[in-house]
Amino acid sequence: xxxxxxxxxxxxxxxxxxxxxxxxxxxxxxxxxxxxxxxxxxxxxxxxxxxxxxxxxxxxxxxxxxxxxxxxxxxxxxxxxxxxxxxxxxxxxxxxxxxxxxxxxxxxxxxxxxxxxxxxxxxxxxxxxxxxxxxxxxxxxxxxxxxxxxxxxxxxxxxxxxxxxxxxxxxxxxxxxxxxxxxxxxxxxxxxxxxxxxxxxxxxxxxxxxxxxxxxxxxxxxxxxxxxxxxxxxxxxxxxxxxxxxxxxxxxxxxxxxxxxxxxxxxxxxxxxx
Numbered sequence: 030x031x032x033x034x035x036x037x038x039x040x041x042x043x044x045x046x047x048x049x050x051x052x053x054x055x056x057x058x059x060x061x062x063x064x065x066x067x068x069x070x071x072x073x074x075x076x077x078x079x080x081x082x083x084x085x086x087x088x089x090x091x092x093x094x095x096x097x098x099x100x101x102x103x104x105x106x107x108x109x110x111x112x113x114x115x116x117x118x119x120x121x122x123x124x125x126x127x128x129x130x131x132x133x134x135x136x137x138x139x140x141x142x143x144x145x146x147x148x149x150x151x152x153x154x155x156x157x158x159x160x161x162x163x164x165x166x167x168x169x170x171x172x173x174x175x176x177x178x179x180x181x182x183x184x185x186x187x188x189x190x191x192x193x194x195x196x197x198x199x200x201x202x203x204x205x206x207x208x209x210x211x212x213x214x215x216x217x218x219x220x221x222x223x224x225x226x227x228x229x230x231x232x233x234x235x236x237x238x239x240x241x242x243x244x245x246x247x248x249x250x251x252x253x254x255x256x257x258x259x260x261x262x263x264x265x266x267x268x269x270x271x272x273x274x275x276x277x278x279x280x281x282x283x284x285x286x287x288x289x290x291x292x293x294x295x296x297x298x299x300x301x302x303x
Contacts, residue, residue, distance in 0.1 A: 040117025043068050043110060045125055049164040050076030051086065053184040054122065054155040059086070061120040061150050066090060068114070070097065070127070075218045076167055078189060081272075102128030106141055119149045157182050174221030174278040186228065186274035189214050191255070193266040204288055206295050208256040209266050211273070213242070219253060226277040226302050229259045236262050239298050240273055243282045258295070260303065 042062035048055050048069050059067050067089040074082065083089065100108065105127050110116045119142065125135045139149035154161035162182045170179035171187055180186050191211040209229075213219060222243030229238040240257040244250050257273055279298055285291045 041066055041114060042118035042120065043114050043116040045070060045119065045121040045127070047071030047073060047164070048082075049073045050167055050183055051082065052076070052162055052164065052167060052182055053157075054152075054162040056184065057155060058120050058122055058152050061152060062118050064088075065120065066114060068092065068109075073164075074216055076164060076171070076183070076187070078214050078217060081188060081190060100128060102133030102137060103141070104128075105133070106138065110142075111145070111147075117147055119147060120152065121149070122152050123154060125151075168218045171218050171220050174223060176220065176225060176275050176278050180276070186276055187220070188272060188274045189217055189255075190270050190272040192268060192270050195267060196256070204292050204295065206258045206292070208241075208258050209271060211255045211257070211271065213253055213255055220275060221278065222253070223281045224279045224298055225275045226279055227257060228274040228276060229257055229262075230272040230274075231259070231262065231264070231266065236260055237302055238273075239279065239295075239302060240275065241282065245282070258299075260299070 042065045044059040044061065044065045044067050046055060046058055046069070048059075048067065049071065051059070059065050065088065067086050069082075069089055070092045072079070072091050072094070079091075097105065097109070110119065119138065121135050121138065123135060125138070127133050127138070135149070135151045139151060142149050156162065157166075158178075160166070167179050167182050170176070170182070176187055191214055193209045193211055196208065196210040220242050223241070225240045225242065227238045227240040229236045237260045238257050240255055242253065242255050244253055245256075255273065279301065283294065285294065
């Protein structure tokens with residue numbers, strides 16, 4: 030009698046999850062076996078842009094929602110995990126749910142696949158400040174300006190990249206602090222408006238910097254903007270895609286009464302970083 034024997038073909042390890050941000054708890058899942066294929070089932074990307082995600086995890090397969098939306102739990106296992114991936118090892122978090130109306134749990138997955146000789150490893154939660162790390166907690170921390178707390182849960186600095194656009198050139202010509210201007214990536218959680226200590230990456234080199242995110246109360250803009258002054262850098266970055274990492278929240282945005290007042294504040298901001 031013929032039985033399903035996946036060992037007849039190369040069996041691979043597949044990590045399942047939404048992986049929004051790929052935070053510390055997510056990484057316990059994707060590092061649970063060698064040469065893991067990451068199957069990202071949600072594709073939300075509110076904490077880590079897809080472009081950055083793809084660079085950091087080139088072995089990722091991004092789910093097609095139309096392919097998954099009507100599958101039952103059993104169909105998801107049979108059509109996706111076994112037929113599509115030929116999975117021999119499955120890794121997922123304790124709270125992973127799948128199938129129509131999220132009706133199947135990680136334990137259901139294990140029970141079903143044990144009969145198929147497929148090993149399912151369920152990873153427990155990872156705590157921070159007495160509660161499980163989650164994308165929801167990190168989004169809230171970013172939105173409230175608690176960027177250091179968010180970074181601790183992420184395991185890296187909150188990061189985005191975007192094209193450098195033309196500004197009004199006021200920073201360099203009038204204030205003495207030239208900046209690069211960028212629109213915040215669509216879909217990414219918007220950090221609390223204010224000034225951040227940051228790191229800017231140009232041609233593989235890391236520069237200290239500070240970044241204002243918001244609407245500039247003194248010279249107001251309609252769409253939230255990221256404006257970064259890069260320390261010890263002189264060059265034209267217009268039209269280039271530049272990566273920014275937020276390190277520490279310094280202060281809220283302010284409305285200034287004069288250019289001298291702006292310059293004095295920026296001098297102070299810079300001194301608190303260097």
